[in-house]
Amino acid sequence: MATELPYKPQPGEIPTDPGVYRFRDAQGRVLYVGKAKNLRQRLSNYFAPLRTLHERTRRMVTTAASVEWTVVPTDVDSLQLEYMWIKEFDPPFNVRYKDDKSYPFMAITLADEAPRVIVTRNRRIPGAKYFGPYPKVWAVHDTIDLMIKVFPIRTCSDASYRKAMQTGRPCFPGQIGKCGGPCSMTVTIAEHRAMVDDFIAFMEGGDERFTRDLTRRMHEASAAMDYESAAKYRDQLASIEAVLGRSALVLPQDEDADLFGIAEDELSAAIQHFVIRGGRVRGVRASTLDKEIDITGAELVDQILQRVYGEASGEQVPRRVLVPALPDDTAELEEWLRERRGRKVEIAVAQRGQRAELMRTATLNAQQALIRHKTRRSSDYTTRTQALTDLQEALGLDEAPLRIECFDISHLGGTNVVASMVVFEDGLPRKDQYRSFNIAETTDDTDSMYQVLRRRLAHIDAPEEPAEPGEPVRLTEDGEEIVVTERRKPRFAYPPQLLIVDGGKPQVEAAARALRDAGRTEIGLCGIAKRLEELWLPGDDYPVILPRTSEALYLVQRLRDEAHRFAITHQRKRRKRDIASILGEVPGLGGARIKALLRHFGSVAALRRAGADEIQEVPGIGPALAEAIRVHLAGPARAGVAPGGPAEDDGPGDDGLDEEAARIGDAETAERR
Numbered sequence: 148m149a150t151e152l153p154y155k156p157q158p159g160e161i162p163t164d165p166g167v168y169r170f171r172d173a174q175g176r177v178l179y180v181g182k183a184k185n186l187r188q189r190l191s192n193y194f195a196p197l198r199t200l201h202e203r204t205r206r207m208v209t210t211a212a213s214v215e216w217t218v219v220p221t222d223v224d225s226l227q228l229e230y231m232w233i234k235e236f237d238p239p240f241n242v243r244y245k246d247d248k249s250y251p252f253m254a255i256t257l258a259d260e261a262p263r264v265i266v267t268r269n270r271r272i273p274g275a276k277y278f279g280p281y282p283k284v285w286a287v288h289d290t291i292d293l294m295i296k297v298f299p300i301r302t303c304s305d306a307s308y309r310k311a312m313q314t315g316r317p318c319f320p321g322q323i324g325k326c327g328g329p330c331s332m333t334v335t336i337a338e339h340r341a342m343v344d345d346f347i348a349f350m351e352g353g354d355e356r357f358t359r360d361l362t363r364r365m366h367e368a369s370a371a372m373d374y375e376s377a378a379k380y381r382d383q384l385a386s387i388e389a390v391l392g393r394s395a396l397v398l399p400q401d402e403d404a405d406l407f408g409i410a411e412d413e414l415s416a417a418i419q420h421f422v423i424r425g426g427r428v429r430g431v432r433a434s435t436l437d438k439e440i441d442i443t444g445a446e447l448v449d450q451i452l453q454r455v456y457g458e459a460s461g462e463q464v465p466r467r468v469l470v471p472a473l474p475d476d477t478a479e480l481e482e483w484l485r486e487r488r489g490r491k492v493e494i495a496v497a498q499r500g501q502r503a504e505l506m507r508t509a510t511l512n513a514q515q516a517l518i519r520h521k522t523r524r525s526s527d528y529t530t531r532t533q534a535l536t537d538l539q540e541a542l543g544l545d546e547a548p549l550r551i552e553c554f555d556i557s558h559l560g561g562t563n564v565v566a567s568m569v570v571f572e573d574g575l576p577r578k579d580q581y582r583s584f585n586i587a588e589t590t591d592d593t594d595s596m597y598q599v600l601r602r603r604l605a606h607i608d609a610p611e612e613p614a615e616p617g618e619p620v621r622l623t624e625d626g627e628e629i630v631v632t633e634r635r636k637p638r639f640a641y642p643p644q645l646l647i648v649d650g651g652k653p654q655v656e657a658a659a660r661a662l663r664d665a666g667r668t669e670i671g672l673c674g675i676a677k678r679l680e681e682l683w684l685p686g687d688d689y690p691v692i693l694p695r696t697s698e699a700l701y702l703v704q705r706l707r708d709e710a711h712r713f714a715i716t717h718q719r720k721r722r723k724r725d726i727a728s729i730l731g732e733v734p735g736l737g738g739a740r741i742k743a744l745l746r747h748f749g750s751v752a753a754l755r756r757a758g759a760d761e762i763q764e765v766p767g768i769g770p771a772l773a774e775a776i777r778v779h780l781a782g783p784a785r786a787g788v789a790p791g792g793p794a795e796d797d798g799p800g801d802d803g804l805d806e807e808a809a810r811i812g813d814a815e816t817a818e819r820r
Contacts, residue, residue, distance in 0.1 A: 154213045155194045161187040166218040167228045170211040170240075177236035178211050182225040184476065186216050206692050207240045222479040223486070230457045242416075242436045242450050253278040253291065255300075255347060261308065261329040261336055262343045263301035264291055277463070278350050278424075297361075297383045298346040299326050300339065350424075358384065402426045404467040406497065407451060408509025410517045413680040414438060414695050414704060417517035418451055419509040423465075433512075435520045438695055449474035452494075456484055464488035469497045469506065521705060530698050531574030537699035538645070541691055542684065544671045548645035549573055552603075553706040554658075555649040556586075556595045557714035559752075564589055566599040567714035570643075571706055583717040593657035596648055600661035607642045607667065644671055649707050651676035651690075652683050659685035675707050733772075733779050740767050744776075755780040 166186045170179045170193075183189035193200075193208050200208070219225045233241055254267050258274025266288060270277065295302060303311075303318040303326065311318045311330035320326040329339040365380035408419040420432040442450070448470045456464055464487050474480060477494050484492035497506035535547040551571045558564040566584040570577040584602065589595045646662075648654045655674035662668055673691070674683040680700065681690035693700040730741045747765045748754040754762070754776070762773035 151196075152194060152208055152211075154211070156190070156214070161190050161216070162218055163187045164218045165220075165222050165225050166216050167225050167232060168214060168216040169232065169236075169238075170207065171213050171215070172210055173212040177232070177238045179207055179238050179240040180229055180232045180236065182222075182229040184222055184225075186218070190214065190216070203692065203695065222476060223482045226453065226476070226479055226483045230453045233453075234457070242438050242442070242447070253350075255343060257343070259305075261301050261339050263303065263308075264295070264346070265302070266291070276347055294346060294349070295326070298342050298349070300342050300346055301326055301329060303330070402467070403465045404469055405455075405465045406469040406502075406505055406509055407448070407471070408506060408511070408513045409444070409447065409451070409471055410510060410513035411438075411444070411447065412517070412704070414700060415517060415520060416447060417513045417520060419513040419516065420455065421505065421509050423505075431512075433516050435516070444472045445474045448472055449476065449480065452480055452484075456487060460487050461489065464492060466490070466492065468492065468494045469502055470494060471506065471510070472496065521701060531702070534574055534698035534702040537693070537697055538702065541682070541693055541699060542645070542671055542673055544645065546644060548643070548671060550641065550643045551645045551647060551706060552643045553647040553649070553710040554596065554599055554603075555707070555710035555714045556592050556599070557711070557718045558595075559718065563718055564595055565714055565718045566595060567710050567717060568599075568603060569706065569710045569713055571702075574702060576709060581713055583713065592650065593653050596650070596654050597657045597661045600646070600658055601665060604661065604665035604667050607665075642667070642670065646670055646672045647703060647706055647710075648672075648674045649710060650674050655683045655685050673703075675703055680704065730776075733776050735772050736776065740765075740772075743767060 163185050165182075165184050167180065167182045168186060168190060169177050172178055181189070193204065193214075197205055197209070217228065219228055251266050251268055252270065253264060254269075254272055254275040254277050255264050256262050256272060256275050258272075291302070301308065302320050307318040308330050311321070318326065318330055321330065329336055334342075361380050361384045365377050365384065368374070368377035368380060402423060403425070404423045406421040406423060408421070410417050415435060415437055417435050418433065420434070421428050422431070436451075438447075452468065452470075452474075464484050466488075468484070473494065473496055481492050481494055484494075497503045535549070538544070539547045549572060553569050553571075555567050556564065557567070564586040566586060568582040568584070570580040582603075584599050586595050586598060589598065646658060648658045651674055655672065658672055658674070662670060662672060672685055675681070676683060676690070680695075681692055682703065683690050693703075730736055730744070743765050744754055744762070748757060757777070759770070759773045759777045762768055762776055763770060768776070
């Protein structure tokens with residue numbers, strides 16, 4: 148592999164000014180667009196020795212044939228230019244945004260003589276005032292139906308409005324009392340415009356004033372025994388309360404903010420955008436993006452804000468933007484947003500109080516959206532077929548891997564070593580064929596992987612076991628009885644076309660050794676290393692890098708994640724049994740004291756290393772009971788793993804703390820990952 152790129156600029160050729168740079172391929176297509184406060188410093192990172200680059204960055208710079216840059220006066224200008232170029236060229240190595248769908252908005256057509264409220268997905272109506280987006284179109288209609296009971300503004304079409312103006316007869320909404328009637332002059336244009344202003348003021352958060360005013364009018368009408376008017380005000384107040392109930396108060400009433408909850412993995416990210424006006428969530432928008440080059444969380448926030456506010460102006464930009472992490476160029480982004488809003492904009496991290504609680508809610512929604520996004524990609528037949536074909540080509544397999552088995556090793560500080568095997572057929576999970584393995588003795592993760600694969604491979608082509616005695620009897624046409632000789636479903640007998648192990652080169656080599664020793668070298672093999680999401684093949688010095696948008700990589704990632712989940716689930720069940728069997732055998736030690744011990748020491752392993760004096764420090768444990776615990780735990784090793792076992796695990800609880808306590812119901816003890 149070459150150590151330098153042929154198009155690397157000469158020393159001193161790159162300026163130190165702020166600017167925007169573009170990488171192009173041999174055909175002139177723009178591959179990647181980025182901005183920098185110091186072009187020389189940023190671009191030098193791309194032209195470092197290739198072996199030191201991130202695998203995906205290396206793929207981008209080796210695909211490119213040239214790099215060019217444009218110097219701009221300020222950092223804010225570089226933000227604007229980067230946004231324009233990304234929109235224009237749609238570079239394949241920049242993040243790729245995908246809105247889950249086109250969301251509906253509530254719009255008030257202020258440019259009309261008599262403004263009306265409509266439901267639309269068009270964000271470019273001249274002079275319109277927008278509210279939303281709303282997750283469901285029926286939610287917008289329900290809100291409008293409630294609102295026009297209090298503020299009866301126009302909802303009819305322009306054609307109906309013109310016809311009513313010509314005939315002097317109200318349109319249908321006006322006839323049934325759902326419009327004030329500006330078309331038939333039941334109210335004047337000025338009075339209707341005042342109702343529109345009140346409608347907008349309420350939607351922007353001025354709800355307290357209207358609630359107080361309607362309550363006062365209702366009481367006054369009731370005192371004057373004008374019960375008909377009092378009932379009307381009561382119904383209007385109920386409509387207002389119904390609208391407010393749909394958008395609960397989450398922040399102080401003067402808070403106008405946009406909050407972004409983000410969940411990401413190595414390939415994708417999901418964004419939940421909460422639109423908060425007057426302290427209430429007025430709209431929610433979800434989107435996903437595919438990442439090609441590895442970027443940090445702060446860089447991701449930078450890209451998201453540019454995307455969301457690139458074409459925004461005025462009140463579409465709020466006073467405050469709440470994000471999970473601050474970008475490096477926060478000051479420039481704030482200035483860029485200020486130019487669009489016309490007033491000061493603050494970008495902040497939600498760290499405590501109501502903001503932090505709302506951020507947790509948005510992040511949880513984003514995590515669920517990311518899971519749905521990945522599941523949808525895996526469930527489509529065409530997508531699955533493409534994934535299997537791409538995987539066959541990338542790994543050099545003779546046929547598409549219709550059956551794939553993935554293995555993962557999990558342990559807790561060297562104890563309770565377990566393994567999982569998950570099975571996907573035709574790109575879909577076969578949970579009835581999942582298997583878990585207990586590993587009694589091992590030296591490290593590679594030895595564990597070797598043992599598990601030898602045990603699994605020993606069952607390939609195993610003879611079927613006969614059915615249990617007492618099979619059903621079936622009669623032939625002439626009345627003769629015969630025994631039904633159905634056989635049990637064989638265990639592990641169907642060989643896979645591909646084995647995937649969770650890990651890098653060492654784990655793959657251990658798996659390859661197991662295949663050779665079992666005489667099964669015809670089975671394909673690869674490993675997936677989580678840090679860079681690259682695939683390792685046995686005997687290769689460099690990994691296979693699949694594009695981040697590749698369906699094959701999504702499939703492999705889902706297999707790895709499912710194997711990891713299944714292994715952790717099995718390990719937790721086993722640890723729970725260990726706790727009951729080990730500590731529950733000590734006379735006088737009940738559930739409350741077991742919880743106290745685990746809360747104090749963090750794990751059974753740590754408790755086993757403690758002396759009687761240390762055990763006595765736990766409230767409720769006396770000298771005699773402490774000595775009984777120490778003697779009982781000092782017996783034969785119960786962890787099921789030899790001393791000097793593996794010290795690391797890529798799953799939860801690898802620091803050896805809190806797992807047991809969390810699994811027996813101690814809600815105050817966090818489960819560390």
